[in-house]
Amino acid sequence: MSHCQNPEAEALLDQPIAVLDKGFVRLVDYMGGDARIVQSARVSYGEGTRTVREDGALIHYLMRNDHTSPFEQVLLTFHCKTPIFVARQWVRHRTARLNEISGRYSVMRDEFYLPERDQIRRQSKSNKQARSDETLPFEEANRIVQNFEAEQKQVYANYQQMLDAGLARELARMNLPLSLYTEWYWNIDLNNLFHFLRLRLDDHAQYEIREFAAALARCAKAVAPLAYDAFEEHILHAVRFSRTECAALQNLLDGREPGLDERPARIFNQKLAQLKKIADANKEAAPVEDPIPVNPNS
Numbered sequence: 001m002s003h004c005q006n007p008e009a010e011a012l013l014d015q016p017i018a019v020l021d022k023g024f025v026r027l028v029d030y031m032g033g034d035a036r037i038v039q040s041a042r043v044s045y046g047e048g049t050r051t052v053r054e055d056g057a058l059i060h061y062l063m064r065n066d067h068t069s070p071f072e073q074v075l076l077t078f079h080c081k082t083p084i085f086v087a088r089q090w091v092r093h094r095t096a097r098l099n100e101i102s103g104r105y106s107v108m109r110d111e112f113y114l115p116e117r118d119q120i121r122r123q124s125k126s127n128k129q130a131r132s133d134e135t136l137p138f139e140e141a142n143r144i145v146q147n148f149e150a151e152q153k154q155v156y157a158n159y160q161q162m163l164d165a166g167l168a169r170e171l172a173r174m175n176l177p178l179s180l181y182t183e184w185y186w187n188i189d190l191n192n193l194f195h196f197l198r199l200r201l202d203d204h205a206q207y208e209i210r211e212f213a214a215a216l217a218r219c220a221k222a223v224a225p226l227a228y229d230a231f232e233e234h235i236l237h238a239v240r241f242s243r244t245e246c247a248a249l250q251n252l253l254d255g256r257e258p259g260l261d262e263r264p265a266r267i268f269n270q271k272l273a274q275l276k277k278i279a280d281a282n283k284e285a286a287p288v289e290d291p292i293p294v295n296p297n298s
Helices: 007-012 034-041 052-064 069-073 084-090 138-164 169-175 190-200 207-223 225-236 243-253 262-281
Strands: 017-019 023-031 075-083 097-100 121-123 131-135 181-189
Touching (some): 034 069, 034 225, 052 069, 075 207, 084 181, 084 207, 190 207, 190 225, 243 262
Antiparallel strands (some): 121 131
């Protein structure tokens, strides 16, 4: 099979996608695409590629039935520039390979993240790890951002002063804050990238990492558009119900109360609201036909 190339992905190569105030995501390289996925699924069929419609249906079949190994055949390499606090959330996804800039070898740049004023918010009362939806008055938000900036400048000036005095870089860097920008090369297969995107595009993820996830998603869609469509259909814009919640759904269909306690009922109702939101947004979407089942391991 020849090397997979996608015009949309080729156009994105080495083009930085701006994220936040100073960050970016840049698609450095990729290997494979939709054709590689169907080829690996139809390994016993030779070339395997048929029509785009048939290939798309097969990819949907694989995604819907959790046949994930064909998606692992597609690899993407990114160059990313992100605040350290975002990088520490990002690196929790341990299924990728990365190489990060080292403050022991390099002098860290004077580049810090400053949030937009509309992102300066109070702590959420319902979510211990998130900000609320309520924005602060502009004057108060502006004062906070100015404080951030002043502290960043002072800390970096101290860092530079220690370097100028001959202190080792590995020591001088210790007090640099989480708002400092770092850079890395990040290589991941498409299946694990989809898992990353499922979590980091979610509304419950922190705003800053959601912005980076959106840029990564743009690249994934360019590399494997059929696979990304299947991911949106069956994973990203789908709702998962537990066994107990399925029983509650059946109760609703039978005209009865769901039969859930307070907290499970609250989570269940949130899922119902999400279900309605998805349904309203997809009223015009055409159904995807099932292909003839194919055993990916045949």
